[in-house]
Amino acid sequence: MLPLIFGVPIIQLVILVHAATLEMKSIDMYVVDNDLSTMSHKLLSKFEGSPFYNISGTSFSIDEANKAIEENKADFILNIPRGFERNLVSENECSVQLLIDGINGTTASLINAYSTSIIMDFNKNIIVDLTKMASIKNSSPINVETTFWYNPELNYKIYMLPGILVILVTIISMFLSAMNIVREKEIGTIEQLNVTPIRKYQFIIGKLVPFVIIALFELFFGLVIGKVFFNIPMVGSLPLLFAFTFVYLLVVLGIGLFISNISSTQQQVMFIAYFFMLVFILMSGIFTPTESMPMWAQRVNIINPFYYFMRVIRMILLKGSGFWDISKEFFSLLIYAAIMLSLSVWRYKKVE
Secondary structure (H helix, E strand, C coil), X not given: CHHHHHHHHHHHHHHHHHHCCCCCCCEEEEEEECCCCXXXXXXXXXXXXXXXXXXXXXXXXXXXXXXXXXXXXXXXXXXXXXXXXXXHHHCCCCCCXXXXXXXXXXXXXXXXXXHXXXXXXXXXXXXXXXXXXXXXXXXXXXXXXXXXXXCCCCCHHHHHHHHHHHHHHHHHHHHHHHHHHHHHHHHCHHHHHHCCCCCHHHHHHHHHHHHHHHHHHHHHHHHHHHHHHHCCCCCCCHHHHHHHHHHHHHHHHHHHHHHHHHCCCHHHHHHHHHHHHHHHHHCCCCCCCHHHCCHHHHXXXXXXXXXXXXXXXXXXXXXXXXXXXXXXXXXXXXXXXXXXXXXXXXXXXXXX
């Protein structure tokens, strides 16, 4: 079990932080330029000047371009029609077409946002060039400057690492606790424990404490890896984070022990735990804000422990939030822990 407890999470943390990202770093663009004018060349230069775009192919046929997308050789098509420059100069307006591979909705949205931004910047420069109003380019009645407080460089690893750490700590603690009692059932030692004078709550505490220690050590080790390999900021109080984690672990381990109590085999435990883990992770807000979910999903999320810890670990590490900033989540999990541990003690059947 030692490689499972310590080795696997380390490997997963290092790999997933790099892999689990919504950043677009290489966009394959297929160009259909039927104008071949100075203006179309300037527009293409805008895209080529971006570090995110690679021109994977060019053609005069939109059918060939569509075939490139179907064969997964391009992410989107930039279609510049004939008369692009003429219409822009004579009529002060023209059109270009973006055809984006929509098989991945998130990726398609990002490509659309990046490409639209480049076209808008090109449009602003063209207006300046055509109207000869150079002052527009360098002056504006309102100057907007954007500052990102908690992640100034928009480093996606800093945002993802706390979330992945939450998942790894939870998986280790929940699965180990869920497998514990049912393992006793399978090998027959549960009957020997049942005839001992220990009470049910003492039995649950004995099963709980080792996994709390292991999970807290996992969190500590993960934070060390995050600092050494990714230089993750730790603005807030680490003792506060560990105190909140302790309460969170009572909830997660309570769920694991409850699942173990109602299961007869390890296979049952795996299926039940996997079902809840998958739902909890997808609704935790690790990739997208929970505020963007439908209202009914936000109400259901009140029973999702991942949601609370995912929010709090980012608040403490990245924002430096104090106790009163996370008090709502803290007391909510405290009530949640009392309910789950009570259910675990109640469901454990012991011959008194």
